[in-house]
Amino acid sequence: MSRKYTLAVLPGDGIGPEVMAEALKVLDAVAARSGIEFTYNHQLVGGAAIDAVGKALPAETVAACEASDAILFGSVGGPKWEKLPPNEQPERGALLPLRKHFGLFANLRPGICYPALTSSSPIRPDLVEGGFDVLCVRELTGGMYFGQPKSRTTLPDGDIEVIDTMVYKKSEIVRIAHVAFKAAQLRRKHVTSVDKANVLTNSVLWRETMVEVAKEYPDVTLAHLYVDNAAMQLIKAPRSFDVLVTENLFGDILSDEMAMIAGSLGMLASASLGKPKGDGLYFGLFEPSGGTAPDIAGMGIANPIAQILSSALLLRFALGLEKEAASIESAVKKVIDDGLRTGDIFSGAPGTRKVNTKEIGEAVIAAL
Numbered sequence: 001m002s003r004k005y006t007l008a009v010l011p012g013d014g015i016g017p018e019v020m021a022e023a024l025k026v027l028d029a030v031a032a033r034s035g036i037e038f039t040y041n042h043q044l045v046g047g048a049a050i051d052a053v054g055k056a057l058p059a060e061t062v063a064a065c066e067a068s069d070a071i072l073f074g075s076v077g078g079p080k081w082e083k084l085p086p087n088e089q090p091e092r093g094a095l096l097p098l099r100k101h102f103g104l105f106a107n108l109r110p111g112i113c114y115p116a117l118t119s120s121s122p123i124r125p126d127l128v129e130g131g132f133d134v135l136c137v138r139e140l141t142g143g144m145y146f147g148q149p150k151s152r153t154t155l156p157d158g159d160i161e162v163i164d165t166m167v168y169k170k171s172e173i174v175r176i177a178h179v180a181f182k183a184a185q186l187r188r189k190h191v192t193s194v195d196k197a198n199v200l201t202n203s204v205l206w207r208e209t210m211v212e213v214a215k216e217y218p219d220v221t222l223a224h225l226y227v228d229n230a231a232m233q234l235i236k237a238p239r240s241f242d243v244l245v246t247e248n249l250f251g252d253i254l255s256d257e258m259a260m261i262a263g264s265l266g267m268l269a270s271a272s273l274g275k276p277k278g279d280g281l282y283f284g285l286f287e288p289s290g291g292t293a294p295d296i297a298g299m300g301i302a303n304p305i306a307q308i309l310s311s312a313l314l315l316r317f318a319l320g321l322e323k324e325a326a327s328i329e330s331a332v333k334k335v336i337d338d339g340l341r342t343g344d345i346f347s348g349a350p351g352t353r354k355v356n357t358k359e360i361g362e363a364v365i366a367a368l
């Protein structure tokens, strides 16, 4: 079996390149121990690509992704590019088109609060005591992000009208439902579907479809929450969730909330997957759920754990390297258990020490 893989590496902007450097060092260390060979095809994306070649997603970058086994992505965007026409900005000009181009409809975001990190959570200690583990399954290529029409018009009376359209086909809801139920079968067998069925036609179909698909998974229980209540329950009782499945925009918002309750957005990895390829593996884009963090970019203090854990998800889902993926996850847990903390997760708890981005990367490698 071939143990040589090509990864498209797209660091992007802000803290993207800083945290990507640590993830690549960790992958190199894993490769050296396991006799695996990674070839990194570094490509421009986002603001970095706009500055270098005038567009957020150069054709060469897409071609490199197509020719790779998986995409390891940093983050894109920032104040420097916010004045560009919307479709030329890094987010709408690069990240969303990449997700759409590769049909990456299933976004898995594992919200894990490590027991040793409960003091970093901003919520009441007894609510996170012992940690928690929620998997957010976010639909990623539908809903308001991509629905047409989308417009901004100046009306005859001078007023301005804007339109965003929320569109889902039943087939799109069915396929993400299967992802959620299958994931739950491997976990604690509980799915919470989040919608706004008391207001949105979209959500009525979402709820009906979840109920229908649930019949194929009699071993999994299904509960429904309206999104406003879900936002509240995540804070009140994070341990009551196992798999949370929801549409694109709700998933974007709730996953940031889930990450913060678990300690920090800088800990939340993600896997954006398409259809299974037939060998049980997926083509995918793997990236931290958070952004370019302009407030700390360039300071060398960003938390690289979300990027490192995203590379573990890449090994698991795109390459089938479960043992190597698990070794990275255990190493990260050990680093947390040993008390090393970047600023975002440093609470001053006894036995903990504030370190920088590179020190976390080095500690993960040492713990492999």
Ligand SMILES: NC(=O)c1ccc[n+]([C@@H]2O[C@H](COP(=O)([O-])OP(=O)(O)OC[C@H]3O[C@@H](n4cnc5c(N)ncnc54)[C@H](O)[C@@H]3O)[C@@H](O)[C@H]2O)c1
Pocket (backbone or CB within 6 Å): 015, 019, 074, 075, 076, 077, 078, 079, 091, 095, 265, 266, 267, 287, 288, 289, 290, 291, 292, 293, 294, 295, 296, 301, 302, 303, 304, 306, 344
């Ligand atoms: N996937 C992506 O590429 C992606 C995701 C989200 C936001 N963005 C973009 O990033 C830019 C900044 O957005 P924002 O400020 O709203 O969100 P953000 O996620 O960049 O930052 C929010 C807060 O979380 C902190 N944070 C995020 N990641 C961190 C890490 N690894 N370590 C420590 N702290 C971390 C930041 O310092 C900031 O205080 C925007 O242009 C936005 O569109 C990109």
Ligand SMILES: CC(C)[C@H](C(=O)O)[C@@H](O)C(=O)O
Pocket (backbone or CB within 6 Å): 077, 091, 092, 095, 096, 252, 289, 290, 291
């Ligand atoms: C940058 C932005 C377009 C993106 C999203 O909204 O999907 C980000 O917030 C995320 O969560 O991956």
Ligand SMILES: [Mg+2]
Pocket (backbone or CB within 6 Å): 252, 253, 256, 289
């Ligand atoms: Mg987001």
